Amino acid sequence: MSFDSLGLPEELLRAVKEQGYTKPSPIQEQAIPVILSGKDVMAAAQTGTGKTAGFTLPLLANLMKGERAKANQVRVLILTPTRELAAQIHESVCNYGQNLPLRSAVVFGGVKINPQMQLLRRGVDVLVATPGRLLDLYQQNAVRFKQLEVLVLDEADRMLDMGFIHDIKRIIKFLPEKRQNLLFSATFSNDIRKLAKGLVNDPVEISVSPRNTTAESVTQFIYEVDKTKKSPLLSTLIKENKWKQVLVFSKTKHGANRLVKQLEGRGILSAAIHGNKSQAARTRALASFKEGKITVLVATDIAARGIDIDQLEQVVNFDLPHVSEDYVHRIGRTGRAGNKGEAISLVCEDEFKLLKDIEKLIKKIIPRKVQPGFEPGTPLPPSVLDSREAKPKKPKKPRVEHKDGQRTGANNGARQSRVRSNFVGK
Numbered sequence: 001m002s003f004d005s006l007g008l009p010e011e012l013l014r015a016v017k018e019q020g021y022t023k024p025s026p027i028q029e030q031a032i033p034v035i036l037s038g039k040d041v042m043a044a045a046q047t048g049t050g051k052t053a054g055f056t057l058p059l060l061a062n063l064m065k066g067e068r069a070k071a072n073q074v075r076v077l078i079l080t081p082t083r084e085l086a087a088q089i090h091e092s093v094c095n096y097g098q099n100l101p102l103r104s105a106v107v108f109g110g111v112k113i114n115p116q117m118q119l120l121r122r123g124v125d126v127l128v129a130t131p132g133r134l135l136d137l138y139q140q141n142a143v144r145f146k147q148l149e150v151l152v153l154d155e156a157d158r159m160l161d162m163g164f165i166h167d168i169k170r171i172i173k174f175l176p177e178k179r180q181n182l183l184f185s186a187t188f189s190n191d192i193r194k195l196a197k198g199l200v201n202d203p204v205e206i207s208v209s210p211r212n213t214t215a216e217s218v219t220q221f222i223y224e225v226d227k228t229k230k231s232p233l234l235s236t237l238i239k240e241n242k243w244k245q246v247l248v249f250s251k252t253k254h255g256a257n258r259l260v261k262q263l264e265g266r267g268i269l270s271a272a273i274h275g276n277k278s279q280a281a282r283t284r285a286l287a288s289f290k291e292g293k294i295t296v297l298v299a300t301d302i303a304a305r306g307i308d309i310d311q312l313e314q315v316v317n318f319d320l321p322h323v324s325e326d327y328v329h330r331i332g333r334t335g336r337a338g339n340k341g342e343a344i345s346l347v348c349e350d351e352f353k354l355l356k357d358i359e360k361l362i363k364k365i366i367p368r369k370v371q372p373g374f375e376p377g378t379p380l381p382p383s384v385l386d387s388r389e390a391k392p393k394k395p396k397k398p399r400v401e402h403k404d405g406q407r408t409g410a411n412n413g414a415r416q417s418r419v420r421s422n423f424v425g426k
């Protein structure tokens with residue numbers, strides 16, 4: 001199938017061509033016609049499947065028809081859990097909408113609120129936002145939803161994990177009842193289905209296989225190693241294999257900082273990206289990594305969520321994640337768009353239980369290696385695949401303060417400001 005047969009207008013087809021996409025991804029094939037028709041959608045799709053274009057393209061096409069946004073009004077609201085994801089979605093909106101006379105903006109916490117208020121004054125056709133900051137803006141009368149046509153919840157599972165459920169419910173109350181709803185989530189847990197019940201009307205359900213659990217393009221294996229040897233082992237692997245660009249996941253912010261210091265001490269250029277870093281520092285680190293100025297980017301799960309780096313070949317789990325689904329998200333950073341990728345986990349004795357949970361989730365045993373000179377004191381027990389059904393997860397309590405520092409109180413956003421305001425098109 002080609003993009004031409006999906007019913008998109010010529011302005012958008014031109015923009016898609018300019019991105020170099022030759023054919024729609026499975027989620028795009030399924031979602032674009034349905035969203036164009038105005039129906040509600042519930043889609044199981046992760047980052048890496050092309051879902052952003054899957055909803056952005058038809059939404060922009062529909063926006064071309066209606067009346068432009070008036071002062072402080074928003075026509076399409078896209079809610080996302082993290083600033084990085086918000087910024088990336090907005091970038092996609094700008095790229096795909098480059099030939100259209102529509103206006104878009106992105107707002108998130110951790111930066112000054114005033115410039116965002118000014119930005120919204122003229123009204124925007126598309127607003128990408130994190131929930132906490134959107135509520136602050138709403139309370140200050142900076143944003144209105146009379147003209148709202150569509151609500152998109154992206155990475156809904158992650159939003160619930162991060163404790164945004166109450167914020168989301170409050171936001172929904174402000175919106176006109178008659179609207180199109182699109183819900184995207186990597187997984188469809190009971191909690192998500194509960195949220196969906198009060199949100200989507202007679203939705204078309206779309207599911208594309210989570211390509212990173214099945215993708216043959218990602219080679220996965222683990223190195224058995226003692227905890228204290230992980231950092232020297234990582235340096236050895238980077239040097240021996242001459243890795244040029246490695247995304248390393250660390251469980252904690254502190255651990256990420258420590259690892260960067262150790263790697264730099266061994267002459268490996270590195271930076272960390274997590275919630276205690278300012279937005280400017282995070283943006284800078286990501287840019288240096290993308291441009292190849294540093295070899296290693298050490299990230300916590302939340303900070304890395306949605307990071308999109310073309311042709312990233314190497315992902316390393318310095319620690320195994322406590323939430324098994326995060327493993328799938330982590331390795332999904334590599335092996336995109338048919339490129340090959342490798343995901344390596346450094347696993348010590350205490351992490352065996354986490355490894356078992358991950359293997360159960362992905363329904364396969366990850367092959368193991370031991371690097372000569374790094375033999376573990378106590379080898380890991382052998383893995384046996386547990387095929388019993390997982391118990392439903394207990395709902396998590398909402399957190400007041402999010403790990404990535406997105407919401408630090410009723411009036412977040414006193415820190416350094418960098419707001420993207422973009423005109424889509426001329």
Ligand code: AMP
Pocket residue numbers: 020021022023024025028046047048049050051052053308310336337
């Ligand atoms: P997403 O799942 O939206 O985060 O997109 C993942 C990556 O796939 C992004 O780098 C997109 O630019 C890219 N992409 C989206 N659609 C296509 C397509 N039809 N062909 C090739 N690459 C695509």
